[in-house]
Amino acid sequence: MPECCGIVCALNPLCCEITWDQACADAAIDGCDGINCPAIGLCTEAHPTPGCSDFQCCDLVSSIDGWCSWASWDELCARMATQVCGQGMCPIDVSGAIDEAEPCYQRLSDGCGIGYASGRIVTECGVSMKGRVASGGPRDLEWFAMDGVGRRRVRLTLEAEFPVELQYFRGDCEGPNEVKWLIAPALCTGALSLNFIVDNGASSMILGAGNSDESLRNGLDCDEINPDNPPQPDDPPPEMLFGARWRVRVDCLAIGDIDGNGTVGPQDVATLLNAWGAVAAGFAFDPRAIDADLDGNGVVGAPDIAVLFNSW
């Protein structure tokens, strides 16, 4: 365990320079509690012991999710390893986008965390926005207001330098509210483009660091000193395991533009007919799938044809 060696040898350099004797072993027992990288077990497979065999992957995943190095390397650790290990930084181009201008630690667009009315970013059709994660814990979220009258179709394009959980939230903070869908695109795979229908009434898109299993609260600290909680002299430097920037663009489409090509035409009719019938209940909604239930009644049928032709 290189990390443990470092701890022990910082206390007693002879352990690394001369020999690893019983005193060093005792120091390791005292000082390395909870450090389990590397350890037995593949990083990409769940196992009941903490840590995994690839030191770098183990260390990275454990830095994000401490459970993995002190409790057990469960399926969440294994999936996180699959997602983040071996990836470099994936910088994105945010030029030309309007800056959210959220200062470090301010969390101004945290929706229900600070106030539904004032805590959401106003979205405009065809406008690109950019921002960065402003704190790791409490974690920073970006709430984008999607409120409107009637069902509308949008195309959302997202790029981020960090693992993302993107969710569509219906309702307000008092409830009832419901996360209609949550997706976690793969890291460093370019822009994600979703063509989906926004429901009538209050709703929001929420962008945060995480994946399909869990939200990330570590490894994305802001790189400025928190005036409310300044670091102590012996504190480690802020952890930035990923880049912190994101870029989002919302384009407004006609609701009948099922294929998202900018026009409502015969191809959309064909797509709708192919999706004819009841939308399967009891399955998680996938915004990456074709959404032809234009009226939102759970069935793709004749009323949807009417909606489509109205937006021709």
Next chain:
Amino acid sequence: MKWTANIAIAAACLFAGKTAFCGEVPLVFGPLIYDQLPAPFSPTMFRMRDFDRDGFPDLLIAGRDPDDRLMTRRGLGDGHFAELQLLTASGFIDWLELGDLDADGKDDIVAAWRGDVPRLVCYRGIGPGLFEEATVLADVVVAGVGRDPQSVALGDYDQDGDLDVAVCNYIGQSIDVFSNRGALVFERTARVRLGTFLGGVGFPRIVAPGDMDGDGDLDLVVNEMGGSRIAVLLNQGGRFVGAREYRVPQIGAERPGLAGMELIDVDGDGDLDAICPALLLETTQKVLAFMNDGTGALNERLVGDGSPTGYEFCVHLADFDGDGDLDAVSGAALPGTIAVGRRTSASAFSFEIDSALQFGQLIRHLDAADVDGDCDLDIIGIDGPGRTLFSRKNNTPQQGCGGLAGFVEPAPAPAKRVQTARLLARGAVLSEAVLREPVPRADRNNDGVFDAADVAIWLAEMSQVVPVAIPVKAGGAQ
């Protein structure tokens, strides 16, 4: 004597011109009867069954025990419970349920072991009140148990005729559903994450089954301590894919913390509502009802009076006076308080607090059962840090029952100062101002603010007696 009391109350009502409370008499409970549980077992909740068919409820008790145990105890009919069986565990058990998981005609214990390597386990029933040691149903690798499973709920969620298990993952912030495939083989068929939109940690603690939308299948309801929300997971043909979440109402200037939850039909309209203790920092404690409109929607939220002291931690509704409506017993922490509230109207969620007995540090769980065979409902509860199991016999005059009418409950002792938490755990009384001191002002759900939710989380995690620094008045301790 019971009839004399009723006639006197009725005459008083008529004389006063009141009609709403005519026939209402205060709820009267006897002195506390308690059993000390063996150290270091710290009980967290219990379930009741009459294992030996003697007419008195017996108990299965979950708890946090460094010695890795859970226990069954036999009701003696006098309010005491004697040790019946000690079973071993590997990790703390915060919750357990009873059900015939293997369809052999005997109830089994289903529990989740918390800890670093969480497991879902079953203690198979082998005879009246006797169980085998645990069989592991699922772990980190097999079927994938989530992180820190704190409660379980049994029900035939997929409607195939056997009992399935829902598990509430406290740190994992999710609900898992394990479907029973027979022969004690379970497969995880759903995982629903909760509170993903929160900046802080949701910390779901209790999951309970019930047909919330009246469609004939079992849905799941969860309290989220960190998010101060109730989540309803509707069953869609045996599948669970999402949750609707309802926030606690604002009471005064704050949002209460939700340490517990139970499902019960509060208003007698035939559907299940959710009741919760409302932990408040700035005012006296309350109880909450999230009222079901019959579709599983809990939009209407009602507030009733709770414990006059401490921090509300649990609540249970039962008809203690036999008048057909549900009264309330609630438990609080710091000081431990058992408050009994009489429903003042079947159509309103309001209670007249008839008694508030201070006992122990943290009343974690309360239930009602006839412990002495006199056909009325008595109170059974536990004080976690005090490692105490207690009961209070119901002496309320009521129709159709043979309660010991006319028992006069002693007036609460006047507040006095004590010097150590040990005395507090024995039932001593402290003033509210002093008792609120030990609560650490830590942001436990990591949402950026300190509020009642953080205190609820702190209490839920507490299993040891809290050291309380009590200032000593000049001139010495009293």
